[in-house]
Amino acid sequence: xxxxxTRPWERNVALTRMGVTAGAQIAAHEFANLxxxxxxxxxxxxxxxxxxxxxxxxxxxxxxGSVMKVGQMLSLYGQYFLPPEAVEVLASLHDDTPPxxxxxLEPVLRRALGRSLSELDIDxxxxxxxxxxxxxxxxxxxxxxxxxxKVQYPGVADAIDSDIRTLSRLIAMTRxxxxxxxxxxxxxxxxxxxxxxxxxxxxxxxxLRFGELLKGDPRYVVPQVLQQYCSDQVxxxxxxxxxxxxxxxxxxxxxxxxxxxxxxALELFLRELFEWGMVQTDPHFGNYxxxxxxxxxxxxxxxxxxxxxxxxxxxxxxxEMVHGAMAHDRTEILRGAEGIGAMPADFxxxxxxxxxxxxELIVEPFQGEYDWAASxxxxxxxxxxxxxxxxxxxxxxxxxxxxxxxRLAGVFFLAAALGAKGDVRAVLMxxxxxxxxxxx
Numbered sequence: 001x002x003x004x005x006t007r008p009w010e011r012n013v014a015l016t017r018m019g020v021t022a023g024a025q026i027a028a029h030e031f032a033n034l035x036x037x038x039x040x041x042x043x044x045x046x047x048x049x050x051x052x053x054x055x056x057x058x059x060x061x062x063x064x065g066s067v068m069k070v071g072q073m074l075s076l077y078g079q080y081f082l083p084p085e086a087v088e089v090l091a092s093l094h095d096d097t098p099p100x101x102x103x104x105l106e107p108v109l110r111r112a113l114g115r116s117l118s119e120l121d122i123d124x125x126x127x128x129x130x131x132x133x134x135x136x137x138x139x140x141x142x143x144x145x146x147x148x149x150k151v152q153y154p155g156v157a158d159a160i161d162s163d164i165r166t167l168s169r170l171i172a173m174t175r176x177x178x179x180x181x182x183x184x185x186x187x188x189x190x191x192x193x194x195x196x197x198x199x200x201x202x203x204x205x206x207x208l209r210f211g212e213l214l215k216g217d218p219r220y221v222v223p224q225v226l227q228q229y230c231s232d233q234v235x236x237x238x239x240x241x242x243x244x245x246x247x248x249x250x251x252x253x254x255x256x257x258x259x260x261x262x263x264x265a266l267e268l269f270l271r272e273l274f275e276w277g278m279v280q281t282d283p284h285f286g287n288y289x290x291x292x293x294x295x296x297x298x299x300x301x302x303x304x305x306x307x308x309x310x311x312x313x314x315x316x317x318x319x320e321m322v323h324g325a326m327a328h329d330r331t332e333i334l335r336g337a338e339g340i341g342a343m344p345a346d347f348x349x350x351x352x353x354x355x356x357x358x359x360e361l362i363v364e365p366f367q368g369e370y371d372w373a374a375s376x377x378x379x380x381x382x383x384x385x386x387x388x389x390x391x392x393x394x395x396x397x398x399x400x401x402x403x404x405x406x407r408l409a410g411v412f413f414l415a416a417a418l419g420a421k422g423d424v425r426a427v428l429m430x431x432x433x434x435x436x437x438x439x440x
Contacts, residue, residue: 099129105136105151112231120229122149128286132156132197137239146239147226150200154233157198164191189399197305200235206280206304207237213276214301219264221291221300242289242300245417250290253297255421261290261297262372262420263427268299269411270431273404277315281403282306283410285417314340314400323432325359326366326425333359341398358384362405365412366428372415 102124109117119141126134133152140147168187196202204225211222221240229236243250251258265288272279280287282303289300310318317339324332333356337343343355361384364370364377397405 099126099134100153104154105134108151108154108233109149112234113229116229120147120149130286132194147229148223148237148239149229150235150237152198152200152233157195157233160191160194160198164194185399193306200230200232203235203305203307204230206278206307209278210280210301210304218296219298220268221298223300223302240289240300240302242291242298245285245288245290245414247290250292251417251419253292255419257292257297258418259420259422261299262415262418263422263424264299265414266411266424267427267431268301269407270428273310273315274319274431277310277312278307279310279404279407280304280307281407283407283413285414288414308400308403310400310404318401318404319432321359322363322428325356325363326428326432328360330356340401342401354384354387362408363428365415366425368425369421369423371421372412373417373419375412375416378409378412 109122113120120138121141122136122138124136126136127148128135133150133156136149136151138147138149139145164187168183171183204227207222207225211224214220214222221242223237223240226236226238253261269279280301280303282305284303287301287303289302291298291300317336319336320339321333321336321342324330324334324336330352334343334345334352337355337359338345343352358381361377361381365372365375
């Protein structure tokens with residue numbers, strides 16, 4: 001990848017150039033639509049806006065930082081209001097992106113570590129690259145201990161507010177979002193989340209807390225924090241090897257072992273929400289590794305930067321909504337939904353019914369024996385959301401719901417990738433009835 005644009009004016013120029021190009025393309029597209037029939041116009045619109053999203057995703061991937069993260073978040077929120085083609089393209093930003101050159105990161109490490117930098121041999125080729133930083137493997141010279149350094153890209157923390165202001169204008173210019181839809185709450189939420197994700201002190205605290213909460217459970221591995229090599233832009237953790245969920249060796253494990261790994265991933269999410277009120281909300285497959293061993297397979301948990309805390313009142317109402325969905329008790333579903341601000345009581349009965357049907361659909365995997373890999377549930381949920389979005393009563397769900405369901409969808413895709421099967425109803429019901437500890 002070329003040099004990283006870190007100065008706000010450089011990034012604004014790049015984004016403004018994108019907006020001007022998009023504006024010219026939209027004008028040409030709308031002029032051409034004047035000469036198309038209804039069906040031809042709809043097909044042309046789908047193709048055009050998918051292309052707009054592809055161009056936007058490519059540019060955001062090159063800029064990295066907060067603009068790329070906003071693109072990722074738009075794919076998350078976008079299922080409620082963007083064309084499906086655009087959501088699919090923007091979702092590609094969740095995949096690994098080209099790394100930043102070493103010469104752009106080395107000054108960050110020198111400033112952060114000072115003399116301690118000489119204690120380490122650092123691999124200049126990153127293990128992984130993301131929107132806000134990348135990870136490099138290292139070895140401590142004194143004892144050979146292996147560690148990883150998560151290095152924040154220079155300038156990304158300072159550019160967050162400016163990036164989001166500029167990108168909001170760009171989204172409006174590309175017309176990816178419907179006219180009249182107020183996205184200010186989405187941008188405010190993303191800005192808050194980004195400031196949280198570049199707060200490495202908070203990530204250290206969350207890593208230590210999860211390590212403490214899970215230390216007695218052999219199914220999970222949480223990296224150790226090496227405080228002497230940490231700073232506001234560098235996070236140092238013990239190197240924890242493991243297999244990717246896409247690794248053929250993992251998928252070749254016997255069915256019962258793959259089922260057990262999927263169950264461990266599900267139980268972790270349920271404990272985070274219903275017991276601790278503290279959820280790691282980023283389900284990216286790169287945040288997990290797996291250790292396969294005959295004596296017990298384990299999940300390695302690698303990233304706690306997107307951890308969110310949920311209040312008792314929210315969790316109790318969400319618990320009520322899920323319990324109602326499991327029992328097909330729509331009164332209970334709507335009571336819980338009203339408690340978390342997801343469904344006002346004064347909406348028409350037809351809207352309440354559509355919402356309850358959606359909730360009952362989402363809990364389908366928990367109703368008995370289930371084959372995760374064979375299920376098309378994500379597609380059916382997406383289609384129902386899209387149909388509901390066409391009504392004048394549509395509203396973007398509360399941000400807590402969006403991020404919770406992001407993680408829940410991640411558990412689904414993880415179980416599907418493992419080819420897991422089984423009946424997990426009892427596991428969910430146990431956690432719905434568990435008393436919260438709220439150890440935060």
